[in-house]
Amino acid sequence: METVEINILGISGTDIKDGNCDTLVKEALKGADEIGEEVGGVETEFVTLADKEIVRCKHCQWCIKNRAPCKVQDDFYVVYEKLKKCDGFILGAPSWFRTCGPRLMEFWSRLRFSVFFSNELRNKVGGAVSLGFFGYGVENTLDVLQGFAAIGEIFVARDSAMASTVAFGQRPAYLEHGVLDDIQGIHRVRMVGKKVAEGVDPQEYLGNQRSVAEGFFTSAAGWELSRKLEVDMPITDHVFHVLHRGRPLREAVDLLLTRESKEELTGIRDQSPQ
Numbered sequence: 001m002e003t004v005e006i007n008i009l010g011i012s013g014t015d016i017k018d019g020n021c022d023t024l025v026k027e028a029l030k031g032a033d034e035i036g037e038e039v040g041g042v043e044t045e046f047v048t049l050a051d052k053e054i055v056r057c058k059h060c061q062w063c064i065k066n067r068a069p070c071k072v073q074d075d076f077y078v079v080y081e082k083l084k085k086c087d088g089f090i091l092g093a094p095s096w097f098r099t100c101g102p103r104l105m106e107f108w109s110r111l112r113f114s115v116f117f118s119n120e121l122r123n124k125v126g127g128a129v130s131l132g133f134f135g136y137g138v139e140n141t142l143d144v145l146q147g148f149a150a151i152g153e154i155f156v157a158r159d160s161a162m163a164s165t166v167a168f169g170q171r172p173a174y175l176e177h178g179v180l181d182d183i184q185g186i187h188r189v190r191m192v193g194k195k196v197a198e199g200v201d202p203q204e205y206l207g208n209q210r211s212v213a214e215g216f217f218t219s220a221a222g223w224e225l226s227r228k229l230e231v232d233m234p235i236t237d238h239v240f241h242v243l244h245r246g247r248p249l250r251e252a253v254d255l256l257l258t259r260e261s262k263e264e265l266t267g268i269r270d271q272s273p274q
Contacts, residue, residue: 008029015103
């Protein structure tokens, strides 16, 4: 049976390459990798913004007027192409002055075309991790990162760790390895990675939404109608069983990819009036 790969992208919004934020996002991805070791089919990729040249959106309205992606050609597109292709993502950012550091906000500000027109990030599963001096401001930072997901992603998990307790780059003995020495924090952010890799329970997701998820209910109606009319609708059948009967998504896709090929109108043409 063909294995379905789930791709999880970790984006570290920091100015310090190989620093604590990069480390934290990589640790979260290890949580996703652990799910891959258990069930297979999970691939992770890490990218840092520390070595990327990305200018912030200046609201020139070019993307809106032309209905096209931002005209500025910089490293934004290197990261954006990876974000479009992934199935889930983990955003990481440090807390600066009790809020989200600027690097990730600069990158996310360039997504206006996607938000208004292309919707290429819709329904991706997302998670967020943050870190800060004594943990100050991490909850505010996580609120900002979760707010990014309001453009259509499915947000499933967030958590944080402590980076340092001493200013000017000095570290006490119990934090000589930076964020890695916050053992409980590292455990929590790995759980974020696991939850992103596992996806989200439909009932839990619906319970947290203020709007109506029409597809959830129409999938059941479509499935009932196909049974009533005795029409073979394999995609509808699997969507129904994933959403309403707990069938694993990977199993559903595997079954669809390995089913016997048939003509599109099989079972319908035979019943048409002569």
